[in-house]
Amino acid sequence: MLQVSGRLVLARFFAAGLTLLLQIVLARWVGAEELGIYVIVTSLAAVLAIFATMGFDAITGRFVARYRVKECHDLLAGFRISSLRHLLGASVALSGGFIVVILFLPKLVPTDLRTSFILGVIAAPIIGLMRINGAFANVSRCFQTGFLPDILMRPSLQLSLFVVLAWSFAESSVQIALYAFILAAILAALAQAALIKRWGILPDDGCTPVFETKLWRGAGLTMMVAAVLVNQIAEIDVLLLSGLLGHDQIAVFNVCFRLVAFVSFGIYAVYQTMLPDLSEAYARANWPEVQLVISRANFICVCGALIALIGLFVVGQFILGLFGNSFLAGYASLILLGCAQTFVAGVGPGAQLLMIAGFQNRCMIAYGTGLGCTVALNFLLVPSLGLEGAIYALVTGMVTSSLLLWYFARRHLELDVSICSPVRQYASLALSSAKARFG
Secondary structure, eight states: HHHHHHHHHHHHHHHHHHHHHHHHHHHHHHHHHHHHHHHHHHHHHHHHHHHHTTTHHHHHHHHHHHHHHTTHHHHHHHHHHHHHHHHHHHHHHHHHHHHHHHHTTTTTTTTGGGGHHHHHHHHHHHHHHHHHHHHHHHHHOHHHHHHIIIIIIHHHHHHHHHHHHHHHTTTTOOHHHHHHHHHHHHHHHHHHHHHHHHTTTTTTTTTTOOOOOOHHHHHHOOOHHHHHHHHHHHHHHHHHHHTSSHHHOOOOOOOHHHHHHHHHHEEEEEEEEHHHHHHHHHTTTTHHHHHHHHHHHHHHHHHHHHHHHHHHHHHHHHHHHHHHHGGGGGGGHHHHHHHHHHHHHHHHHHHHHHHHOOHHHHHHHHHHHHHHHHHHHHHHHHHTTHHHHHHHHHHHHHHHHHHHHHHHHHHHHHHOSSSSHHHHHHHHHHHHHHHHOOO
């Protein structure tokens, strides 16, 4: 399991690098303005994909595992059919609604951007299907089938298709990148579906399906909200900023965030590695061991974040320069985001501990409050400060969420998940040793 997790994390790093490379190519080929449009459209597709699944991807592990253990093949078949029906219904409603808005409300979407936004809306159901099929693969322990088509195959195909299409048409246009985005999603979804069928992951088609639609829908909608709050904050922020910032500034904002995201990927990998030990220690109510596991993770994450921050200081301007001279204006924003990510690493794995202890609702409160702060500060700061105001708003949201998670862990579990706990313990031991030595 650890080897599989390690390979998936490496694949995620590689995929993030491919996405960054694609954006470098786009920035050089079409400019910051067009890259900003691409970022907005793909963010819209990512958020709509979450809503299109109606949360069925997030609850697949819970219900499918239960039905398999109890050998309820009829409920398994019903759940699969219901997940696809909800995806189809939500996709038609969302896509149709957005296309109507795009076509008939020109004040909201300028005429020259209509085609780009329609392409993003069309891509959302395809990504949603990959999320649902990936969830079925993961619950069957086919993790590579569940994750790799989306996190690795899709960006690889997208980069290749973009180069081929751009070379063929000899034209600099963001729409070419979006066509590559859709085609890559379709090909990756087809490959994933073929693998799922090959490995026999789906329920048996021969049994009569039984439906618990009300139960599934209620659980799915709750988890859908959680998924948006936890995983799509950056995309929601980009969509909000599309009405407050110029497209070129959104491109700079996105590049800064994507660069710092490598640090968050590393922190996520460390937390995933320590989760089994943390879960077992918590189940045994071995609080010293729980604190030890957390302290170890904190030390690794903070050291890694500090090294990354130093790296941003040294090579940040060079990396931004790869995108173009206009991106150099984001250097101060990049450093500020790096500092914020280091602070988040130091506050510790509050969300992971709260999840293990069954306080998922506290995580939703923390992330929701952080998003609310970001939204409010965007309206207050961006009109006067521009890109810097957007960064201040995002950093405030990140810090607020992490502090609330730390507070909830301290209040409900009486555990300090921050780096301060081992530091205080070490200082206390050093002080006691000094007193014993010198009287």
